[in-house]
Amino acid sequence: MKKNIKLILGAGAAALIAVSIGAAPASAHVPKSVRGNVVLTANLTELNDSGASGKAIAVVRGETIRAIGIRATGLSANAPHAQHIHYGEEAMNECPTLTLDTNGDQRLNTVEGIPAYGPVVVSLNTSGDTTPASFLDVTRFPVSKNGSYSYLRTNIRFTDVAGTGDDGGNGTAADIAEAIRDGEGVVVIHGVDYNGNGMYDFEAGNSELDGTLPAEATDPAACGVLD
Incomplete structure (x- = not known):
């Protein structure tokens, strides 16, 4: 069934965008800019043979994520799933492959994936602080119901994040945004x-x-680039 999530673009915006999470084909056109808001989409594909997939749509203006919606399926059922936006000036800013499995255990842990996707810059939790400081607070992340969930959060401000700039220095909120x-x-x-x-x-x-925490709770299950 088609899952529509309306993304409200904030008090200063005149537009109301209805987007389909997980229903539209990957080739569907989403406008990149709507009245100063940049619209970004990510098709989420599995990591670690998790079977997970999904779609994320974010509306960004200036240093604020006006809204972000995620629809994910095929996840570990009835369990919390930490989720983040990653970025780093020194990273490839893409999803990792098993070529980054440095310890040879045939799975990717979160740290092994950092050269590809970079450090955490936003914690996509359900309430409270959204900075990297909350990246492991599993009590505030979505819980899948029978392996699926829909997520929506508005008005997330980017912040300065250590380790995301040139040569591992600090990245400013403006640069990250x-x-x-x-x-x-x-x-x-x-x-x-x-x-x-x-x-x-x-x-x-x-x-x-x-x-x-067990590795099962923190290893990456799905990944997609917001572009």
């Missing part, structure tokens, strides 16, 4: 139930991001 508007942002959804037992456990080891 400009890069995202130019199509260099990457949406990554995390959480892979490798053994299919219906929960995140430690069979695949501990997360390289936080040893108290």
Whole structure:
């Protein structure tokens, strides 16, 4: 069934854009600019053989994401899924492949993917702080229902982020926003139930991001470039 999400473009905007998340074909045309707002889309494809897929649409103006909607399916069921926008001046700003599997375990963890998609610049959670400081607060990320979820959040401000600038220096909010508007942002959804037992456990080891969490909870499951 077609899933329509209306993206309200803020108090100063006169436009109301209705977009289809996960329903329109990949070739469908989305205008890149609507009254000063840049419209970006990402077709999300699986990582780590997760079976996940989806679509993200973001409306960006200046240093603010006026709205971002995500529709994802094929995820680990009834589990939280951390999701972020990644970017780095020194990164390739694309989705990773297994060529970045540096430890030879035939899966990509989040850190191994950083040369491709860059550091976290926005945490796409459901409430509260959206800076990289919240990137692992799994209590505030979407929970899939039977493997799917729809997400919508408005008025997210970009912030300065350490490690995203030239030579790993600080990236300013203005620089990051400009890069995202130019199509260099990457949406990554995390959480892979490798053994299919219906929960995140430690069979695949501990997360390289936080040893108290299982790798299943933080490994990337789907990825797409916002362009």
